[in-house]
Amino acid sequence: MKYPIGIQSFEQIVEDGYIYIDKTDLVYRLTHEGKIYFLSRPRRFGKSLLVSTLKNYYQGHKELFKGLAIEKLEKEWNVHPIFHMDFNGGNFTNASELEGALKEYMERWEKEYGLATNEDLGIGFRFRDVLEAAHKQTGRRAVVLIDEYDKPILDVLDMDSTLEDRHRNVLKAFYSAFKVADAHLQFVLLTGVTKFSQVSVFSGFNQPKDISMDARYETLCGITQEELDSYFAGPIAEMAATNQCTPEEMRQSLKLQYDGYHFSKKMTDIYNPFSLLNALDSTDVRNYWSSSGTPTYLIRLLAHFKENMNELTGKYYPPEEFIDYKADVERPLPMIYQSGYLTIKDYDMRRNRFLLDFPNNEVKNGFLTALVASYLQPKKQLSNWIDDVVDALEAGETDSLCTLFTAFLASIPYTMRRKENETEKERYFQYTFYLIMRLISVYTAYVEKVQSQGRVDCIVETPQYIYIFEFKLDGTADEALKQIEDKGYAREYATDFRKLFRIGAVFSSETGTIGEWKTITGK
Template structure:
């Protein structure tokens, strides 16, 4: 009989005692302990079992769970006598920054301090008797939501000291989702203040702490060393390309197929693989997201679960507000192509606005991209360069998430945008102009929000618009942009999937006041370029006759748009 599937379990004890579905990941405890690393940072995408594994690790080692070996009976860790003897023998400090999602530094700082204060409240017994002297007891009472920076920085180091004295063993510190406040700080504009505060806390807790036995930090990203880990030279970093702990977070294909057999879903293996497979950790391929699999076992319906389990606001903004090169690369990914780019797995948040490599690094760390292959370090004029990665969208679930995201860009004026699509398919030029101007008026600023926005440059809007076409017309047209045909590169080509539809070519141009008197002149220049450079050559080579190829010139002047067709005369306005 199949076990009960429980959704949202993050507490190991509760999951096991309720006999819910669980795939044994206790081998992580042995691998970590035998690594000998003092401080381990593990970066994995969200919803990959990080919190559950941290809870499992706490309950295995913590003196609060001494004598609770039944939680681990039947699992791999309990098969070895020496690990049975380790269970329940260490003081453990287990914190999570998952809830630190404030919009200001003041509130974020309070939230972090409150999390630390909660650990002190759980250990109030330390102030009883003579274990602490009067100064130490006064320090203990000083730890609060509003404690000074110096007290906050020393708080976890001091608590590990106090616990070590009480139990006669150095403390284990577990910090889950360490980078959540940093992502919020970047989005909400208080990055510098937060990183200064976090740097002092981490340095005292993880570097200059003689009372620390071992520590684990988990998060989505490996934040740059310069940001918060300066001088933390005892840090072992495990990213998605590292070989360590490759099977400890996420489900392997063998584990997923075993679960499908247990629930009588063996016939659905290929569909489940198409939807949810695609993650690679180290050299281990075919890793599945646990959140999606568990939800599928519960509902037995193929839907996007993991991709829709968070607001994804940072990713959405980076792509929508990114420059034309980012959008062009994203177009290729959305159409199923691969992207080859250098990737630095050390995320530099303050470069996300300007460094394309930083954005792909974030998308890879977040699980939205998968590594097809990558090169080792080498090359470059000085003999060293970042390795090139071949990247693709992870799976169907992620592709559907991004399609929904692109649709969301036009949600505020979805009626106008959908009407434009209908007018385009019908070849109704007047309606196309009416609707396109309505769309542009509403959406232009949304796609032109870079550090130096220019209302005379439509690149961000144009590429967001192209992505919208790609999503809305998929299945009916194959859309490509900036590809070679004839004697140049066209802007947009819509190649029909069915023989009954016309092919469509689009060229976009910005009004040039020195060369053009009217916006109609810009339209005519765009149409002339389509003809002169024979952009239709690729389509005619595929057997599409010229009379079935519609050609449109789009002219932009600020938020004003004029569209003309090759078979119509565009007169001055």
């Protein structure tokens, strides 16, 4: 089986015999039930392939759709003039990049339809004239497909407010053509990560229908469980044999790593297609999506991040708090959600609230790694350090754990501990340890676990050992151990066969690392 990894051309996938998940019944519905759409999906989720599929459909390439669902649905196969724009390749941190790209597109289209270039006209009016000419000359209304429409803004978000405003105004003027040229338009689709509806990008024309959370189109991009079982039963069996497990165990491993996205109240499970296809191709479960890079705009936004992830995840939100992006860098939740690092995990119909959490293990690990790098900026190589911590936990080596945590905390620049008052310093250390333990996801880790007599700072469970941590800021390890004893934090493990370690640790606000560490072994 040939996997179309990195291939976004529908015609190449079909002509070269790559596997194609048939979404053309949804394409037919989309093109026949509406006119102007916006679709938000995370990066590498198949938006560009969808655009390519629509382009070939409106070009009347019936032969490419042979055997697909749309072949039986479409009877006319009309050919329409296509205007396809892809902002993926541009570097819009350059001041003139956006205007230059639009100018190049416009000059090409004006030449194609025999129009003289009039640079005195605004870009929106020039595009209006092109759309009108295309309609009159071909007898068919135009189709406009814009891929990653928001990249010109995302590239400079929280970097250059002047250039950000300039790009927003340029795009607003350009999209105004859709309103004045409405009679000449057959279909319009804009794809991207974010919806800038609140900052007037779309205010110059009739608002596109946002299908990002429309239950009818939730599976338009990505791979469902049904599609996985239907298209890839053979490859999963081969992958299971390679990894010395059963096909069902292999399915469960893939599900935990790559499944879990939900794009509507219907809650249909969606797999990340980029990661899933990479895993099937290499017969190895790894972090493909997160390893392909964290968006630079998200890294910049994380610098503003002031919430503990345990306060942000596993929480219900009204839709206005995360669906409509409001371009507020101090409130990054909408961007984190729309970028695919959080997804809907439940819907409370009575209160119209959505539960947000990490979609799967790959995303959780990738996001927390990026957050640690942004928030703490350690000098140590994070992946190697995590491996060493896991080895120490497996071996029950608490002295090694002390050494590892001390070295890691000492590697964080002093400037990252930028809080001034004592309470915020304590919160810094608590958050630091929280991030670290969330990254070490090989074993069960509870942070601030609530028990009958109090809240335990951290408990880590491995197959052989249980670690109960209590931390103090500028206190003593004996005080921390006494709290474990007085509050009965170990009581629930009294009949557990595993060896138990009580660990009292002290954070030093002066040195920024572990000041004292003591361990008591046994129940």
